[in-house]
Amino acid sequence: MKDLTEDQIERAAKLKGMGTSRKRVEDVRFTQGKGNYVDDIKLDGMLFGDFVRSPYAHARVKSINIEEAMKVPGVVAVLTAKDLEPLSLHWMPTLAGDKQMVLADGKVLFQGQEVAFVVASDRYAAADAVELVEVDYEELPVIVNPFEALKSDVVLREDIKDETSGAHGPRNHHNHIFTWTEGNEAATEQAIDSAEVVAEEMVYYHRTHPCPLETCGTVASMDKVTGKLTVWGTFQAPHVVRTVASLLSGIEEHNIRVISPDIGGGFGNKVGVYPGYICAIVASIVTGKPVKWIEDRMDNLMATAFARDYWMKGRISATKDGKITGLHCHVTADHGAFDACADPTKFPAGFFHICTGSYDIPAAFVKVDGVYTNKAPGGVAYRCSFRVTEAAYFIERMIEVLAIELNMDAAELRRINFIRADQFPYQSALGWEYDSGDYHTAWDKALKAVDYEGLRKEQAQRIEDFKAGKTRKLLGIGLTHFTEIVGAGPVKNCDILGMGMFDSCEIRIHPTGSAIARLGTISQGQAHATTFAQILATETGIPADSITIEEGDTDTAPYGLGTYGSRSTPVAGAATALAGRKIRAKAQMIAAYLLEVHDDDVEWDVDRFSVKGAPERFKTMKEIAYAAYNQAIPGLEPGLEAVSYYDPPNMTYPFGAYICVMEVDVDTGQWDIRQFYALDDCGTRINPMVIDGQVHGGVTEALAIAMGQEIAYDDMGNVKTGTLMDFFLPTAWEVPNYTTDHTVTPSPHHPIGAKGVGESPNVGGVPAFSNAVHDAFRAFGLRQSHMPHDHWRIWKIASDLGLHA
């Protein structure tokens, strides 16, 4: 690249383009309480809906009596499955190819399941009436353990009990959903059988929940005069909701308008379709009035979109010197009552087969068995693309266990096995093509930054002091090197219910040189309005401050598949850059005409086109935009607009090196994070400050998951952590200071070289925290213990290891 002149540098700075820590433009309204969330939407004559939910995890519904409920002043209707049946809406398709009850049809399968929908003139009347709906239940045996489910005679899903095959192939038991495999089993078994060293372990990643600040909700408004249905909602994929709503209801798609207003955090919780959406829409169609449904916190934790619940049985083999030769993994995946996982349709276990991680493993095999239990459905990517955090946790634990088996330093074991920079693009044994990476550079930088050797010395001293009775606190050094896989697409193998996973951007430049761009994605806090404008500023030379970014209204935004799986930057970000380049291509022709030279004789210069060799002769983007509308240019149509639909050729593979230094108190189980270092490589960085914010947020969620957050059930299927008294959300009290760092290895196939980053900190953070706990006790014989590592579990580890004598 040519060096920029001082003048060019000055002009570029004014654009606030890529690489600038531009302040988040959306925060002006968020910090002043001027956001506009679903619950802020208030329409004339609006009714409110609320659910009667099952107190039982498994029960037959013998009868539902709504008589008393209907007597509550203000109650308009009480919907049950019987009312939805004539519309064929008592069941709905799930994203995973299963079907799910909208309202209990004959029985309930998890605690908190939707049984009836009360519609009333206000929230309070609805809540009062919910109490008065009488449901006669007959309790059935409850199964909360997936291993037991596969042995039990109890049939959970009676509706499909005789079906020997489901959306993802054969079922071998009435509580079995699918078996899915990837890799070469024979070669893997052979590698493991003939290996010098083998480590085997069961790694459990517990059930948790995204728990965004704003719960899920919707306002549905059927205008019987125009025939138009408008639905506001907490949707991470508004266009998909529109298409699905059209297919289910028979209302033509142009008569449905779906709007995602401001969203108070998504984290995967708002990808799926929930009964509340369907019931609000039906209620609005039936009553002809707008109907609002907003979950309370307990509804949200109990009934929507859990994450994880993966039992991962692993075997990893290596030579005596630590070169890994094979990896085998069998997952028992607890999907709850309905298979409602949010994954691209062809991937029932998401991208779990990224589980060879950052390592060059010649032979690998994974097998995933999906199982029904009496728990809530879901299986969402709580900040981890699709099952990538499970994969990263698995491999990063297996590496630690192998290091113990080899009696080797875990940092060194990683270094020996990293995919080398010269191996990219790298073909993994489980079928992925990693686009780019430089793991050794990142790793060395990370180890140096924390003074790894010094830390190990300190740890050794601490162990001695502990044994000598001088301290009761141990020191753990949690290492992680993760590889993420984000940006679904490619359409050829990624779709949701048949809808290919491309994304889009549409730009309109106004005559005075400012612009609006609309995208198929939707921000839930990620700052898209800030960062997408930066991409366009660099591509078109229009200052970011003069560009409005709009998302989330299906009547105006181009079709897109929404925001989750860190796909906005890899897919919509690429569409944005390419649409910007289309604008520039037309601008070049206009500039050449205005400057009276040939198209090829002008060149791009930050915010203008200038004549080659005569930079003092130029037309700025502002001038070009004005001419585009107001000057007749032979052979060119007026206007300056562009649209781009982008189907990515591959996913992007961000990576990072995280290190957590933790002290644990052997007697109380309390932990204290002394240092957390996070190095992320997400390719070209659009907004370093936004990236830092993403990392802070993601590591904090990782801390929550690793150290305490859990959706726990008792044997009766009761949710034990259904309120924020029991469900751990970290506050400023628990959250440590983070040190962020980066390397930059651009994606070779992305127009601006960017990879996603939003999910990485969760993918890397969870194993870093967990490995720190394990590492603290390694010298005393700990191999594996299950998350979340709350104070009780850490105390229990110490107790089991005999450290409380």
Ligand code: PCD
């Ligand atoms: N290289 C780069 C990359 C990136 N970036 C930035 O950062 C962000 C992010 O991105 P991404 O990664 O692409 O992603 P998105 O797509 O946008 O988003 C999504 C994610 O995001 C994250 N983050 C966040 N934040 C907030 N605030 N909120 C929320 O909710 C959230 N979520 C989470 C999640 S979970 Mo899933 O759904 O589970 O699948 S997925 C997810 C944005 O703004 C962008 O622009 C930059 O700058 N650069």
Ligand SMILES: [Cu+]
């Ligand atoms: Cu996930």
